[in-house]
Structure formats: structure tokens, C-alpha cells
Amino acid sequence: MKNTLSRSFSAFVSLFFPKLCPACHSPLSVYEKVICWYCQMSLPQTFHYNDPHNSLWQKMNEFLQVENAVALFDFQKNSRIASLLHALKYRGNQQIGAFLANWLAPPLIESEVFREVDAILPLPLHPTRQKSRGYNQVQLFSERLAHHLEIPVIHDLVFRKKKTRQLAMMKQMDRWKEVEQAFGVNKDRHYAPQHWLLVDDVITTVATISSCGKVILEGCGGRISIVSLASRLS
Numbered sequence: 001m002k003n004t005l006s007r008s009f010s011a012f013v014s015l016f017f018p019k020l021c022p023a024c025h026s027p028l029s030v031y032e033k034v035i036c037w038y039c040q041m042s043l044p045q046t047f048h049y050n051d052p053h054n055s056l057w058q059k060m061n062e063f064l065q066v067e068n069a070v071a072l073f074d075f076q077k078n079s080r081i082a083s084l085l086h087a088l089k090y091r092g093n094q095q096i097g098a099f100l101a102n103w104l105a106p107p108l109i110e111s112e113v114f115r116e117v118d119a120i121l122p123l124p125l126h127p128t129r130q131k132s133r134g135y136n137q138v139q140l141f142s143e144r145l146a147h148h149l150e151i152p153v154i155h156d157l158v159f160r161k162k163k164t165r166q167l168a169m170m171k172q173m174d175r176w177k178e179v180e181q182a183f184g185v186n187k188d189r190h191y192a193p194q195h196w197l198l199v200d201d202v203i204t205t206v207a208t209i210s211s212c213g214k215v216i217l218e219g220c221g222g223r224i225s226i227v228s229l230a231s232r233l234s
């Protein structure tokens with residue numbers, strides 16, 4: 001009875017305040033969850049997972065040896081993907097991360113590109129940034145992806161010790177200087193070398209994720225693969 005009342009109330013509220021698709025801002029129908037069907041059909045997927053030597057993998061390997069690198073979507077300014085990731089990162093819509101993982105984990109698994117990964121490491125935020133935001137935007141995505149891949153998410157291995165500035169507008173040399181020593185590894189966590197899957201939200205310059213990967217390899221050994229929600233290489 002309580003559930004029926006609650007559903008009726010939600011339906012009544014949605015008449016006046018319909019939920020909007022966070023990508024295209026169209027009202028969602030009662031059958032659409034999180035992202036509208038039009039966007040699910042037409043958002044610019046990269047299909048990197050069908051091409052082991054895709055452009056992101058090539059760019060990453062200029063700076064850090066990675067086994068596989070996949071971005072799910074192509075990121076452009078003022079696009080639906082930009083709106084989607086803005087809602088995930090700054091507007092508290094964490095369900096987007098879970099939705100993307102549930103949607104795109106099956107083709108990732110099928111492609112076998114991450115067949116051999118052992119553990120997921122969400123790219124850490126600086127503690128003050130995580131405190132002010134209240135969450136890490138790749139947390140739910142990482143957890144749902146880990147569930148599908150049947151591997152653990154590890155939170156206490158790598159941490160961010162420097163609050164870095166936006167890199168996109170910086171010159172190449174300045175980017176690397178900015179991310180130098182941005183990450184650290186907890187020496188008292190004794191994880192055996194593994195194939196780590198590092199998760200980021202948007203890769204616009206590979207400096208940050210390369211710096212993080214380098215620290216992990218130096219501190220723990222093993223191998224690195226990368227998955228990002230989106231990429232726009234500059």
C-alpha cells in the first residue's frame with residue numbers, strides 16, 4: 001500500500017517536474033531510466049574495445065606502457081557527452097556511472113579486451129576535492145564494472161597527494177610538471193603485482209593518468225590497463 005502510494009505520488013510529481021535526460025535534457029518517459037533511448041542509440045561511442053591498438057592506446061603508450069586502453073565515448077565541448085559527464089561530476093547524479101557500467105560492461109567483457117584484469121583502481125581525487133564534492137565520480141561506475149568482471153575494487157592502494165589544476169589549457173611541459181608527484185602509493189598495503197584496471201572519467205590529456213599509472217607500477221609492479229568514460233585527446 002505504502003509503495004503504491006509512493007509510486008502514485010512520484011507519478012503525480014513527474015507530471016509537473018519530469019526527470020530530464022542528463023545528456024539531451026529531454027523529459028524521460030516512465031520507461032526510460034537515467035538516459036533516454038534516443039541518447040542510448042546515438043551517443044558517440046568510440047568502440048575502442050574492438051580495436052586493441054586504438055588512438056587512446058597509441059597515445060598512452062607514448063608515455064606509459066599499458067596493455068589496453070579504452071574510452072567509451074568521444075568527448076566534445078558543449079556536447080551531450082559533456083552534459084552527461086557534468087551531471088555525473090558536479091550535479092550529484094551518480095546513477096549515471098552505474099547505468100553506463102551496466103549498459104557497456106557486457107560488450108567490454110565480450111570483446112575480451114579486459115579479460116585478464118585482476119583489480120579495479122578508480123583514479124583517486126584529492127581528499128579536499130572528494131570532501132567538497134561528496135563522492136568520487138567514477139566510484140559507482142568502478143563498482144558496477146567490478147561486479148560484471150567479478151574482480152575487486154581497491155581503494156587504499158593509490159592516493160592523490162597534490163591538488164592539480166585543469167591541464168587542458170596548459171602547454172605540454174607545464175602539464176607534466178603539474179602532475180609530477182601528484183599521486184602516491186600506500187607502502188603499508190602489500191598487494192601482489194597484478195594487472196590493474198585504472199578508471200578515469202574523461203581523458204583530455206594523458207598526463208594525469210600516465211602519472212598515476214607510473215606510480216602504481218613503480219610502487220607495486222604488475223601491468224596497467226585503462227578504461228575511461230570518455231576521451232578527447234589534445
Ligand SMILES: [Zn+2]
Nearest residue numbers: 021024036039
Ligand atoms: Zn537524451
